[in-house]
Amino acid sequence: MKYQPPEALRDIHALVIDMDGVLWRGDDPLPGLVGFFELLRERPIAFRLATNNASKSPRQFVDKFASLGVKVAPDDILTSAGVTAQHIAAIAPGASVYAIGDGTRQAVLKHSLHLSSGEQADFVAVGWDPKLTYKELSEATLLIRAGAKFIGTNPDRTLPSERGLLPGNGAILACLQAATDVEPFIIGKPERAMFDAALAAMGADVAHTAMLGDRLETDILGGQNAGLRTIFVLTGASDEAELAASPVRPDWVFKDIQELTRAWGALS
Ligand SMILES: [Mg+2]
Known part of the structure; x- marks a missing residue:
């Protein structure tokens, strides 16, 4: 299967980011969490954190990020609620x-x-x-x-x-x-409303925005339906075997956000 080369990440100036299975699993941060957000701020790459989880408030997510050493604002977080x-x-x-x-x-x-x-x-x-x-x-x-x-x-x-x-x-x-x-x-992924809300909040256009997620059927398919390019990581719900068997084809695949940070960071 063919993916876009890492160099094509140069076109991406905004990200819609899924959290569970991408940034952490349960209460445990995934490798490279702090460095990933450092890269986003340094570039800068705009982002919104989008979750289907309707049971927690943005404030609760902000506190979770803080406990893992990352500072985000309540407005950075879009919950389906x-x-x-x-x-x-x-x-x-x-x-x-x-x-x-x-x-x-x-x-x-x-x-x-x-x-x-x-x-x-x-x-x-x-x-x-x-x-x-x-x-x-x-x-x-x-x-x-x-x-x-x-x-x-x-x-x-x-x-x-x-x-x-x-x-x-x-x-x-x-x-x-x-x-x-x-x-x-x-409202939630894979439907459009979450993606549209994230784009509007960032003032971003679809051509320069990517969805970063760990679920082929919600994050990746939903992102594609909303016109975004998609970045898939293997730290969450779907593994390599599922990816190989799926008709859903992300634009980029990385082992985890650490590998994504390395590839993106290497581009000038
Ligand atoms: Mg997820």
Whole structure:
């Protein structure tokens, strides 16, 4: 298979970066984390950190970065919950939203939307929630059946854990879809909204922006669908065998961000 030569990285002036499996795995930083951000700042290469994880706030990610020796700002981080609230606020300012998940509720309030407790809502926004109750599923079902727009922060069907795969937000969406016959509008990767939000936030154009990620089906395919070039690292969800078998072809493949930093750093 043919990839672009490292020299073609010269065209890239902005990055959309996935975090888990690229920068860290769980609580452990991956090799070269600090040096990678030094390179981005030195060049400089604009970046936004984009995650489908809707359960944490940007502030929580900023704290995680700080604990690993990297300084980033809350605005550098786009969560699918934040982009969901931003999307609703853009099409219906001040709308009333029935939200599932702490991260989604916080994002709704931050974007000056009205947080509904049931009864009436213009939107039902669903993010992963480990404390999800049957009552919440019932409220969401009734609201969607009454005409509220059904939005999912992210489509991830499973959630890896020490015990194996657990139900992810996509599984919660599937439950609501079964109960309402309504398909959700999805914000997170591989859909476009996250990529568009990142490009807009950076003021970057697609020709000079790349998506850096570890999942072929979300990061790489989603980045390609949004018109971006793509950089794949082998430190996360997909390995070399999966890459060889996949119809999804990234533009560049690196073992990890350390190897990417070395290749990029060597270009003048
Ligand atoms: Mg990842």
